[in-house]
Amino acid sequence: MKKLLLVVGGQSTEHTISRMSGTSVYRELDVQKYVITVAGIDQKGDWYLLSDQVSDFTSEDWLAEATPVHDVYALLKRQDVIFPVLHGLYGEDGTIQGLFELSQVPYVGCRVLGSSLAMDKIFTKKIFEQAGIPQVPSLYVKKRIDGRLVVVDDMMNEHTHYADYIVEKLGLPVFVKPSNSGSSVGVYQATSKEDLVEKLEAASRYDHKIVVEKSIDCIELETAVLGNDDPQVSAVGQIMPHGEFYTFESKYEDEESKTCIPALVDQAIQEKIRQYALRAFQAIDGHGLSRVDFFLDKQTGAIYLNEINTMPGFTNISMYPQLWIHAGMTYSELLDRLIELALEIH
Ligand SMILES: Nc1ncnc2c1ncn2[C@@H]1O[C@H](COP(=O)(O)OP(=O)(O)O)[C@@H](O)[C@H]1O
Numbered sequence: 294m295k296k297l298l299l300v301v302g303g304q305s306t307e308h309t310i311s312r313m314s315g316t317s318v319y320r321e322l323d324v325q326k327y328v329i330t331v332a333g334i335d336q337k338g339d340w341y342l343l344s345d346q347v348s349d350f351t352s353e354d355w356l357a358e359a360t361p362v363h364d365v366y367a368l369l370k371r372q373d374v375i376f377p378v379l380h381g382l383y384g385e386d387g388t389i390q391g392l393f394e395l396s397q398v399p400y401v402g403c404r405v406l407g408s409s410l411a412m413d414k415i416f417t418k419k420i421f422e423q424a425g426i427p428q429v430p431s432l433y434v435k436k437r438i439d440g441r442l443v444v445v446d447d448m449m450n451e452h453t454h455y456a457d458y459i460v461e462k463l464g465l466p467v468f469v470k471p472s473n474s475g476s477s478v479g480v481y482q483a484t485s486k487e488d489l490v491e492k493l494e495a496a497s498r499y500d501h502k503i504v505v506e507k508s509i510d511c512i513e514l515e516t517a518v519l520g521n522d523d524p525q526v527s528a529v530g531q532i533m534p535h536g537e538f539y540t541f542e543s544k545y546e547d548e549e550s551k552t553c554i555p556a557l558v559d560q561a562i563q564e565k566i567r568q569y570a571l572r573a574f575q576a577i578d579g580h581g582l583s584r585v586d587f588f589l590d591k592q593t594g595a596i597y598l599n600e601i602n603t604m605p606g607f608t609n610i611s612m613y614p615q616l617w618i619h620a621g622m623t624y625s626e627l628l629d630r631l632i633e634l635a636l637e638i639h
């Protein structure tokens with residue numbers, strides 16, 4: 294029996310999603326194989342040990358019977374393996390992975406570099422460009438400490454008339470996204486120059502780095518990577534968003550938003566996507582798992598890599614586990630495999 298620490302919650306805008314994912318993982322972990330301790334992190338960043346009685350971490354009083362953890366490091370050191378089911382900042386961005394590295398306890402998922410790269414849309418774009426993976430034309434807008442917005446070009450020159458610069462280079466409409474966004478929080482479409490200024494201000498509340506992208510009329514396709522040095526890639530799944538685009542609401546609250554596995558697009562396109570996904574995972578020095586998301590341009594048929602998620606949504610109906618279930622694995626077997634991959638590294 295392995296002593297396993299499941300970590301859920303966290304300080305990011307995706308706190309509640311982590312509690313949904315974590316609940317599914319907890320219910321499906323094989324109790325014959327693991328002695329499970331659950332650590333809950335609240336939105337302030339405080340750690341708690343959950344009572345054995347709590348198995349639904351989505352309930353409002355999930356921390357009611359919990360005991361505060363005063364020495365997080367000592368808690369980590371007592372484990373054989375750590376499973377962080379955390380999305381977004383301070384969970385999926387390399388910071389907590391750094392703590393796990395210091396503790397020298399094996400943990401599920403990407404290491405420090407892969408996690409932090411994948412969390413930052415600006416920097417992943419640079420890596421993927423070098424790896425020859427096609428991406429939507431984009432610009433990097435920075436909010437300086439003095440509050441001014443500027444476009445930063447590839448040579449690191451700053452352009453003050455950012456709205457004119459963006460419209461000239463990308464046209465309209467564009468998508469505006471905080472560089473560290475997740476679950477579509479702070480993601481907006483801008484349709485005019487005035488709208489663009491407004492949406493950039495809104496996005497800059499989430500991060501000082503903002504991505505502006507040409508808006509693509511697209512089909513959204515996702516694939517799952519699993520492994521360390523010789524990763525496997527799943528079939529391709531398709532998102533059927535109900536609504537304007539794949540917003541936070543359509544992801545988690547809209548019953549009409551559906552997924553379809555395998556995707557309803559040409560086999561050749563799916564094969565290309567699977568190749569790019571593997572290359573993307575290797576380009577960020579991925580470990581364990583990642584979901585890699587693509588756009589297929591409805592007008593031109595061009596494929597673009599949109600983003601890589603190192604801790605994708607993990608409820609039983611989430612795309613990542615569903616893609617492996619489609620491949621013949623059970624959800625519990627997938628968890629076992631992820632834990633095996635974590636133990637393989639140390
Ligand atoms: N350039 C774009 N063109 C069209 N739709 C986009 C574009 N960028 C983002 N979107 C829409 O916004 C959603 C969220 O953007 P994404 O980059 O995936 O951020 P997040 O990390 O928050 O999921 C996408 O799933 C898609 O529906």
Ligand SMILES: [Mg+2]
Nearest residue numbers: 476477586600
């Ligand atoms: Mg996304």
